[in-house]
Amino acid sequence: MRTAAVVGTGLIGTSVALALARREVGVHLLDADESAARTAAALGAGTVGPPGAPVDIAVLAVPPGCVGEVLAAQQAKGLARSYTDVASVKAGPEQDALKLADPSCYIGGHPMAGRELSGPLAASATLFEGRSWVLTPTGATGTDTLNRALEVVALCAAVPVVMESCAHDRAVALVSHTPHLVAALMAARLEHMSDDASHLAGQGLRDVTRIAGGDPRLWGDILDGNAGAVADVLEALAVDLGTAVAALRGLAGDDADARAEGMVRVSDLLDRGRRGRGRVAGKHGQKPTRCTPVHVLIGDQAGELARLLATVADLDVNVEEVSIDHSPAERSGLVELVVEASAAVRMARRLTEFGWAVQRPQPRADPTPQAVVPPPKAGAERRRVPLVTGTA
Numbered sequence: 001m002r003t004a005a006v007v008g009t010g011l012i013g014t015s016v017a018l019a020l021a022r023r024e025v026g027v028h029l030l031d032a033d034e035s036a037a038r039t040a041a042a043l044g045a046g047t048v049g050p051p052g053a054p055v056d057i058a059v060l061a062v063p064p065g066c067v068g069e070v071l072a073a074q075q076a077k078g079l080a081r082s083y084t085d086v087a088s089v090k091a092g093p094e095q096d097a098l099k100l101a102d103p104s105c106y107i108g109g110h111p112m113a114g115r116e117l118s119g120p121l122a123a124s125a126t127l128f129e130g131r132s133w134v135l136t137p138t139g140a141t142g143t144d145t146l147n148r149a150l151e152v153v154a155l156c157a158a159v160p161v162v163m164e165s166c167a168h169d170r171a172v173a174l175v176s177h178t179p180h181l182v183a184a185l186m187a188a189r190l191e192h193m194s195d196d197a198s199h200l201a202g203q204g205l206r207d208v209t210r211i212a213g214g215d216p217r218l219w220g221d222i223l224d225g226n227a228g229a230v231a232d233v234l235e236a237l238a239v240d241l242g243t244a245v246a247a248l249r250g251l252a253g254d255d256a257d258a259r260a261e262g263m264v265r266v267s268d269l270l271d272r273g274r275r276g277r278g279r280v281a282g283k284h285g286q287k288p289t290r291c292t293p294v295h296v297l298i299g300d301q302a303g304e305l306a307r308l309l310a311t312v313a314d315l316d317v318n319v320e321e322v323s324i325d326h327s328p329a330e331r332s333g334l335v336e337l338v339v340e341a342s343a344a345v346r347m348a349r350r351l352t353e354f355g356w357a358v359q360r361p362q363p364r365a366d367p368t369p370q371a372v373v374p375p376p377k378a379g380a381e382r383r384r385v386p387l388v389t390g391t392a
Helices: 011-022 034-042 064-077 091-097 143-155 165-188 195-200 203-213 216-225 227-252 256-277 304-313 341-353
Strands: 003-007 026-030 055-060 080-085 106-111 132-136 159-162 291-299 319-326 332-340 357-359
Touching: 003 011, 003 064, 011 026, 011 034, 011 055, 011 143, 026 034, 055 064, 055 143, 064 080, 064 091, 064 216, 080 143, 091 106, 091 165, 106 143, 106 165, 132 143, 132 165, 143 159, 165 203, 165 216, 165 227, 203 319, 216 227, 227 256, 291 304, 291 341, 304 319, 304 332, 304 341, 332 341, 341 357
Parallel strands: 003 026, 003 055, 055 080, 080 106, 132 159
Antiparallel strands: 106 132, 291 332, 291 357, 319 332
16 A cells, blocks of 8 residues: 545544554545644644545545545545545445445445544554454445455554444444443533532542543534444443432332342342453453552652653563552552553562552452552651552
């Protein structure tokens, strides 16, 4: 592949362009908002404006509801030999593509990567590395078009997954679209939160509501394009919510039988949730590895996190996840380093030897890890450090 066009220079489009440009593909950037295209070009994503001749492939990075219209318009202009899109809904754009004069030149696509931020300045050439990238060929899709789309996926260092469009839409309704809507519903409960409650908010709340920060207009278009499948998941969720409400009302009352029944139902819901969480694939789509979090207290000053990560790098331990929970009352933070269970104790011991305040590793199922305060290094200044023993 030598040339490509990216139509739409938001987060995903610019990230695709950056990844292709890094692999020496000549990328042409098109956007109704020329300032966005110029911003993407300034980042090194390509050149602004249409090509002088058809490019190998055009990537349509526009909202799901616009794919069909943009695809027809660009095909009429002869922009590319093949076309794909990166919309998170596939059945609708596919139906529009089948109405084209030449449907063999189109294949649906959806990289399973993103951020809660938007716009070209949030883009990254590495956004898709190791992430699944769904392709949804139809019976009309030509071999050349399929191969060009596969090459785009490879150049972006993603992992191709071939699915039917309707199966894709049902899957993303469960793993992406409904979770975003649920996060937004929970975040909406916080709109008039008191200052006292706000000061108590911890990492758990931030985790649950993080994706609610996405662009409401884009997500409105996504939900419009996959409304039926999302409604099916939300309807099943509503049944469980009703069960939870009834169980909690029972626990809040004085009737012993209702309280006992309520506890059984709450415990069942929590257990089902834990089992479901265990089904989420680990890195690279592999079966989840049994992991243990190691919690390390750091001061809230420049260079502390970098110093900790440099220490970890010398321990030859593969870190699966990293997160930070800042203490609301103190200038400190609790860093969670998730590692394979077999390495957790050794890692905690070595970090303690280097002078870090480390909590005793416990499996994820244990919500109350015990704290271990190491002795200070020889010659080190002794100072009081508030030890955080858990997260919200």
